[in-house]
């Protein structure tokens with residue numbers, strides 16, 4: 453049984469004391485490959501270095517997260533393109549819209565996202581999306597705006613493939629999930645699936661089905677219920693998978709096989 457961690461931030465300073473030990477522990481727990489997500493210009497080089505240290509085991513996605521919309525400039529776009537062309541790069545991300553932490557910068561975020569989408573279109577890149585709605589989620593939906601923009605502007609179309617990317621850390625309503633699946637996005641399922649209050653999310657994941665999800669942690673953030681308040685890391689993937697398998701009524705082995713297959717399809721031969 454093997455798992456793929458599709459979304460981690462191992463270069464976060466939270467891992468400075470024991471990064472290599474955390475990575476070894478994750479391999480020992482059956483996580484065979486990890487995808488590091490580099491969110492801003494200062495994270496691109498370190499992500500490349502981490503991949504170089506663990507060849508064929510750690511890969512990266514490079515992008516500009518909506519929280520860094522001020523980084524949009526021609527120099528950074530040129531630099532980003534260089535990183536995206538490296539062999540360790542498996543896609544563009546994370547990119548998207550965040551109306552929760554950065555509600556005052558919607559216009560800047562939209563400009564950034566459009567620039568990222570045109571990179572995906574031009575270079576033919578799988579993309580990892582972040583969406584977080586405002587505090588009044590119904591009337592301030594980052595999901596609705598993201599899917600409208602993707603519908604209009606995203607034309608990356610990998611031949612013969614079901615998926616064009618991932619909507620990571622899904623936290624929307626069923627309508628948002630349905631729109632994402634229609635756009636060719638898999639839903640990223642992480643520790644939030646195990647939170648006591650998240651019955652709605654569990655039902656959405658069940659309805660989407662194993663064939664449309666991948667596992668991730670988004671570490672060091674969002675540990676599963678058993679570790680709330682602690683630092684998250686990729687070794688929690690089997691626990692998240694067990695919770696999802698239990699809820700969906702399948703074996704953990706089956707959940708591992710199907711979601712690992714999805715991750716391979718999305719990122720190519722890892």
Ligand SMILES: [Zn+2]
Pocket residue numbers: 459461489546670
């Ligand atoms: Zn993330």
